[in-house]
Amino acid sequence: xxxxxxxxxxxxxxxALLLVPLGKRFGIPTVLGYLVTGTILGPSVLNIAHDxxxxxxxxxxxxIMLMFLIGLxxxxxxxxxxxxxxxxxxxxxxxxSGIVLTLAIWLVFSWQFNTSVVIGFALALSSTAFVxxxxxxxxxxxxxxxxxxxxxxxxxxxxxxVLLALIPVLAGNIFIENQGGAHHGIAYFAAVIAxxxxxxxxxxxxxxxxxxxVAKSAATELLTAVALFIxxxxxxxxxxxxxxxxxxxxxxGVLLADSEFRxxxxxxxxxxxxxxxxxxxxxVGMGVSLxxxxxxxxxxxxxxxxxxxxxxxxxxxxxxxxxxxALNSLRLGVALSQGGxxxxxxxAVAASEGMISQAMTSPLTLIVTLSMILTPIFFWVLDHWIxxxxxxxxxxxxxxxxxxxxxxxxxxxFGRFGQILTRxxxxxxxxxxxxxxxxxxxxxxxxxxxxVYYGDATVPEILQSAGVDTAKLFVIAVDDVEDSLYIAxxxxxxxxxLNILARARDxxxxxxxxxxGVEHVWRETVHSALSMSEQMLNSLGYEPERSRNHVANFAxxxxxxxxxxxxxxxxxxxxxxxxxxxxxxxLQNLFENDEFVHREQMQKIEKHQPIKDEMSGxxxxxxxxxNSATQHLEDQSDKNSSHHDMR
Numbered sequence: 160x161x162x163x164x165x166x167x168x169x170x171x172x173x174x175a176l177l178l179v180p181l182g183k184r185f186g187i188p189t190v191l192g193y194l195v196t197g198t199i200l201g202p203s204v205l206n207i208a209h210d211x212x213x214x215x216x217x218x219x220x221x222x223i224m225l226m227f228l229i230g231l232x233x234x235x236x237x238x239x240x241x242x243x244x245x246x247x248x249x250x251x252x253x254x255x256s257g258i259v260l261t262l263a264i265w266l267v268f269s270w271q272f273n274t275s276v277v278i279g280f281a282l283a284l285s286s287t288a289f290v291x292x293x294x295x296x297x298x299x300x301x302x303x304x305x306x307x308x309x310x311x312x313x314x315x316x317x318x319x320x321v322l323l324a325l326i327p328v329l330a331g332n333i334f335i336e337n338q339g340g341a342h343h344g345i346a347y348f349a350a351v352i353a354x355x356x357x358x359x360x361x362x363x364x365x366x367x368x369x370x371x372x373v374a375k376s377a378a379t380e381l382l383t384a385v386a387l388f389i390x391x392x393x394x395x396x397x398x399x400x401x402x403x404x405x406x407x408x409x410x411x412g413v414l415l416a417d418s419e420f421r422x423x424x425x426x427x428x429x430x431x432x433x434x435x436x437x438x439x440x441x442x443v444g445m446g447v448s449l450x451x452x453x454x455x456x457x458x459x460x461x462x463x464x465x466x467x468x469x470x471x472x473x474x475x476x477x478x479x480x481x482x483x484x485a486l487n488s489l490r491l492g493v494a495l496s497q498g499g500x501x502x503x504x505x506x507a508v509a510a511s512e513g514m515i516s517q518a519m520t521s522p523l524t525l526i527v528t529l530s531m532i533l534t535p536i537f538f539w540v541l542d543h544w545i546x547x548x549x550x551x552x553x554x555x556x557x558x559x560x561x562x563x564x565x566x567x568x569x570x571x572x573f574g575r576f577g578q579i580l581t582r583x584x585x586x587x588x589x590x591x592x593x594x595x596x597x598x599x600x601x602x603x604x605x606x607x608x609x610x611v612y613y614g615d616a617t618v619p620e621i622l623q624s625a626g627v628d629t630a631k632l633f634v635i636a637v638d639d640v641e642d643s644l645y646i647a648x649x650x651x652x653x654x655x656x657l658n659i660l661a662r663a664r665d666x667x668x669x670x671x672x673x674x675x676g677v678e679h680v681w682r683e684t685v686h687s688a689l690s691m692s693e694q695m696l697n698s699l700g701y702e703p704e705r706s707r708n709h710v711a712n713f714a715x716x717x718x719x720x721x722x723x724x725x726x727x728x729x730x731x732x733x734x735x736x737x738x739x740x741x742x743x744x745x746l747q748n749l750f751e752n753d754e755f756v757h758r759e760q761m762q763k764i765e766k767h768q769p770i771k772d773e774m775s776g777x778x779x780x781x782x783x784x785x786n787s788a789t790q791h792l793e794d795q796s797d798k799n800s801s802h803h804d805m806r
Contacts, residue, residue: 167214170207171441174200179437189296190289191535193437194528197444204449215442219404221435222500223394224428225288226405229316230412231421244307248477249314252495256283256473263469273329274514278523280322281505282466285495287312288436289531294494297538304487307478308494319501320406323508330512350400355410358393362414370420374596374613386427389415405504422594422612426620443503447528451521458522463529467496467537486549493541497534498527567591569625571616571646572636576662576683580634581611592625617645619653627654635661635677640668647675669721689714 178199179192187195200207261279265272290312294300300309366389373381390408397407415421452459471492478488506523509515515523568584570577573595584591593611614621616637627633633650637643643661650657660679663669672680689710696706 164214164217167207168217168438171196171200171214171438175437175441187535189437190286190292190440191532193440194444194447194531197441198447198449199444200441201445201447203447214438218435218439218442220391220394221432221437221439222288222504223404223408224390224432225436226316227390227408227412228425228428228432229287229313230409230414231416231425232313232412244310245314248307248481249311249318251477252311252474253280253283253315253318255477256470259469259473260466263465270519271514274509277322277326277329277505277509277514278519280318281502281509282498282523282527283470284315284319284322284499284501284505285312285470286497286499286531287316288440288500289497289534290494293535293538299490304478304483304490304494307483307487307491311474311491311495315499316409316501319499319505320409322505323406326505326508326512326514330509330514354397354400354407358407358410359414362411362418366415367418367420370418370613374420379615382423383427386424387431389424390428405501419611420613422621422624423614425624426614426618429620429624439500443500443528446524448521448525451525455522459525459529462522462526463533466498466526467530467533470496471537484549486546489541489545489549493534493537496537497530502527567626567630568632568634569594569622569627569630570634570636571595571622572634572638572662573597573611574636574638576638577634577636580636594621594625617642617649619649622646622649627657630657632658632660635659637662638664640664640671643668644671644675647672647677651676666721685714685717 174196175193178196179189182192182195183189199205257276257280259279260282261275264270264279265275268275270278290308291300294305294308299305370382370385373385389411393407393411394404397404415424418424471489473492474495475488475492478491479485483491503524506515506520510517510520567590570581570584570591570593573581573593574597577593577595581591581593594614594616595611596613596615612625614625616622627650633654635643635646637646643663647659647661650659658679659677661672661677661681663672663680663682665682669680669682692713693706693710696709697703701709
């Protein structure tokens with residue numbers, strides 16, 4: 160029976176669903192699980208999938224989406240914060256590692272120098288997908304060395320594009336036309352510049368207005384369709400004109416990095432990227448030819464170890480030169496010690512240009528793959544053998560301290576409530592990320608340079624891409640009650656230590672939020688109503704000090720009453736009345752409890768005695784009256800609470 164590509168994909172998914180979670184239970188990283196799964200399914204073991212060319216072509220879109228998401232991370236502010244790590248450490252790592260590997264290959268194998276340059280710098284690249292997933296699994300992506308690793312990987316992704324463009328030049332095919340009709344070398348650079356200019360105009364004057372048009376339709380599924388349209392459309396366009404699809408996706412991501420739709424794009428692409436990237440690594444695993452290990456065991460084993468040790472020494476040496484601790488330098492070196500997925504792309508392009516043969520490609524591919532497999536093992540050795548020795552001399556702060564720019568706040572909802580919060584945060588230079596699904600709010604704020612992004616805060620992927628893992632504070636300021644409760648429930652479940660401030664519509668909303676564990680809750684109209692009440696008393700002749708005391712006593716009493724009624728608001732959900740009846744009952748209970756004025760005062764008012772005279776006593780008398788009022792309110796509250804329980 161012939162196995163169709165669809166059946167092969169089903170087999171791949173079934174094997175991944177079984178083997179990857181099983182590997183996670185034994186501490187095997189997710190990406191490594193995909194590699195092992197592909198090796199088992201490949202021709203070297205079970206040989207289930209005979210023709211993987213079509214699947215590999217589909218899986219390449221995982222890398223394309225990865226590069227698009229990396230481009231989205233390269234917003235100007237982020238680049239400026241990481242400028243030293245990206246430009247200095249990234250360039251030093253690529254130059255030193257690439258030169259050392261080039262010389263080693265040229266001296267050991269006596270290949271042509273231009274071929275050695277391509278292979279050496281291709282091996283200097285590390286796996287962005289593999290390393291980021293590995294650091295995320297180890298919960299070390301936000302550490303100081305994790306941020307340095309991320310910065311170097313960003314530079315490597317840019318350098319990979321340059322290397323791909325330089326291959327035709329190194330091959331001597333500057334003006335030669337390939338089979339697809341595309342020109343390389345100088346023509347390639349010209350096409351890249353023209354494509355960048357076209358993508359810039361397209362993203363600025365067509366794509367963003369179109370995204371706003373779709374967003375106003377309130378059809379959330381269309382937003383995912385737009386995200387896929389952007390990535391796939393650019394990939395097809397780049398392929399049609401003979402340019403790198405990954406380069407096009409990367410450039411598009413960079414151009415949209417400062418867009419208000421960045422978080423929405425990330426959340427829409429992330430699930431597809433994860434699955435397709437997993438499929439990509441499975442196809443890489445299927446390319447592992449175990450017979451090559453049998454035929455050339457010393458070449459493969461020593462080649463893999465030599466590659467990893469050279470990169471560890473180079474990267475760790477650069478980190479030590481930059482005054483990093485010995486432990487963090489080794490962590491950085493191990494994290495970047497493996498070859499990357501772009502090495503496979505470089506090898507394929509170099510083979511198409513006639514620079515390397517298939518006999519050279521097979522062992523090189525196997526060396527890169529085995530270096531990925533060995534990276535978690537190197538980390539295990541570092542954690543269990545080397546770190547206990549070095550940690551005695553290194554201070555733990557150098558590893559555990561989080562970057563200051565990650566200590567930001569996230570505001571979900573940018574209406575009249577959230578705008579005040581973000582304005583105050585902006586005045587105090589507090590970094591914040593505001594998320595709202597009202598395109599008019601976003602257009603208004605972005606005219607003044609605000610960091611407001613389009614997205615639905617109830618989507619976990621949106622919160623993840625907004626940086627909820629590293630946020631110091633989360634403010635729930637959305638208008639919809641159900642959305643507010645959903646966000647609070649998600650944050651309490653997945654981020655229990657995160658400090659949350661929440662806006663509530665009414666008393667019932669307060670009860671529900673506090674039942675979810677949100678302690679700091681503000682009713683949206685209560686403070687303005689209290690302020691108006693104070694002005695009302697002043698207008699009726701009460702002294703300002705006395706008015707403030709009365710309003711403060713009421714606020715204290717009302718807060719106490721909310722806490723007393725918290726346990727009783729939803730005792731019997733089955734017999735709850737309609738929302739209107741419930742609201743009217745709450746209002747009636749409030750009026751029954753709000754005996755705010757002493758009976759003696761009420762009697763004086765009925766006898767038409769001036770309020771001003773009643774309040775013109777000494778300050779001490781006023782304080783005694785306030786204390787008496789407070790005691791009366793508490794007694795009345797206890798009495799009414801008991802009465803409410805009896806009812």
